[in-house]
Amino acid sequence: MRYNQFSHYKRSDTLAGEFMRYKPNQYIICDSYGNYYLRITLPVYMQPFFEGKRTFVRSLHTSNLRVARRKRDQIADEYHCLRESVAPVNSTIENTLELLRSKAKYAKTATRMQDTASSCPSLLKILEIYLTINSTKKKPATLAKARKAVEMFLSYRKKPDIALQDVSRTTVTGWIEHMQKTLSQQSIANYISPMAQLWELASSRYHDAPERALSPWRGHRLDVAQSRESYEAFSNKELLQVLQVFSGNSAENKEMMALCLIGLYTGMRINEIASLTIDDVKEIEGVLCFEITQGKTKAAARVVPVHSLITPLVLSLREKPHNGFLFYHASITERADGKRSTWHTQRFTRAKRKALGEKGTERKVFHSLRHGVAQLLDRNQIPEDRIALLLGHTRGNTETFRTYSKNAASPVELKNYIELLHYPEIEKGLSINKKSNLRRKTTP
Missing domain, CATH: 1.10.150 (DNA polymerase; domain 1)
Structure with missing residues (x-):
């Protein structure tokens, strides 16, 4: 006969109406993942009831020590009731000695169990x-x-x-x-x-x-x-100087120019751009968009329409991917944190220093392009919540607003806002217009 439920047994007269008192971590053990278990060493006369096992082990289904103690109290109380009900009435000397040996063995085991449960890891x-x-x-x-x-x-x-x-x-x-x-x-x-x-x-x-x-x-x-708030936006003149560093015909320059132009006309974070795959460029409700499925924050997941000035470039990038990625150096970058933009960040920083010098430009980085986009949209009196939606910022003061208004703006509406982004000095300096050929050429 096997007993795996102690609740069938009533308390003996000596235990009725009161709970047993236990040491703080008596019977409790903890695994390496912080989950608590009950472990009781069974005396010899109880082992036949548990298929000959010497110990009774059960998960307490908690990683909270206080909760584990409460569950331990309930199960251990029932265990002691069962032990009282099946204990030999007229124990012989041999049975008594065997019982004492069992208790002595339990005492040593209990000490080890308490040490395990109480030891906070390094x-x-x-x-x-x-x-x-x-x-x-x-x-x-x-x-x-x-x-x-x-x-x-x-x-x-x-x-x-x-x-x-x-x-x-x-x-x-x-x-x-x-x-x-x-x-x-x-x-x-x-x-x-x-x-x-x-x-x-x-x-x-x-x-x-x-x-x-x-x-x-x-x-x-x-x-x-x-x-x-420490980042500063580039002036159009400064940004043109930086972009002109990438005006060469090398594959690396063309990759950096493409990445920067996407940043200028979307306000996307550098790692969001570098991480783009061909599956992230798609038509949604008839509008060509970047679909960002995850990012720095929960609000980062969003849809950003592609500006008409960079549409030829984006389509070209999608036509000739690198292991699914739009950018070659992103495809060969593998980091534990999942970032693909390490090479691009370093190249942009070097170009900025080459074009503008180091002094006075410390607060002007690739992220400054994002600030510039926010400023342009704000100057065009775009609603604040729409700017937040395009840039992937948290919107609204309540979780309800953030949850139910996430898809309130259609791609068509967002496209109208994106088309307001223009940089006359940069577009003239780089000869960017709807008729210009921004298609990417040979890459590694």
């Missing part, structure tokens, strides 16, 4: 758990950022690994001040955020982990808003 271990749990929930870029943050922090501390309890607020502050010498506030925040998430993960799974309310990663008041 930083690298908790990172491994975080990556495993979120492997299908978060974007590769987000996971790569967490991995990079841990790598940078351990490098700063000059340690191969570190216990979470050994990281103080003073240590974190020191690291932030160290990063401020070379990184923007936004970049620093991008590294602090995943570290805070690792601490929160640990605090939700291990009772001896640092408390969430006392996390050394919270409350550092980084001026992220100022950092986000």
Whole structure:
């Protein structure tokens, strides 16, 4: 006979009306992913009822230690009722000795189980758990950022690994001040955020982990808003000078020119452009569009009509792809964070420095093209929510508005807004017009 449900047994007189008291983590064990289990070593006289097994193991279906303890109490109470009901009434000396041996063996096992359940993993271990749990929930870029943050922090501390309890607020502050010498506030925040998430993960799974309310990663008041507004738009004259660096006939210059023109007439982020595939260029309701299915934020997923001035270029790119991508260097770039724009970012930066010099241009980058598009649309009195829709910004103050108005604007309406983007000085300098041939020539 096998007993796998303890609830069939009533409490004995000695247990009736009261709950057993257990040590904090008695009977509780934890696997490497933070999931809790109940494990009870069975005395000899109970083993026949469990197919001869020496231990009873059951998942508690939770990664929260407090919840695990409550579930443990319920099951363990029933277990003790069952044990009382089947215990030998007139135990012989041999049975008594065997019972004592079983309890002694359990005591040693219980100690090991408590150690397992109470041991908070090191930083690298908790990172491994975080990556495993979120492997299908978060974007590769987000996971790569967490991995990079841990790598940078351990490098700063000059340690191969570190216990979470050994990281103080003073240590974190020191690291932030160290990063401020070379990184923007936004970049620093991008590294602090995943570290805070690792601490929160640990605090939700291990009772001896640092408390969430006392996390050394919270409350550092980084001026992220100022950092986000730090980019400056190029003047048309400056931008023409930069683009003229790519006026040569080499395949690399033509690739960079194409990428920059798409940025000028869409306001798309550089990685959104570099990541475009032939499947992302399609007609929607009769309008040729870029369909961005995912990006930096949830709002980044959107449809952007193709401007008439770059339509020949875009069609040419779609006709001659590179392993499905519109751009050759994107097709050969593979990074853990999924970014395809590394080469393009570096080339644009070098071209800017060559055309404009380094002094006074630090805040003018490829992202500045996006700012220029936003300014042009605003000057043409395009509604703010439509500008946000085209650029992939969060719109509205409520989740309801963001959810139900996402597709409120048709491609035809958005096309009218995109066609308002014009740069007379640049278009004249590069001879860009509806009759010009912007088709791409030979590429690698």
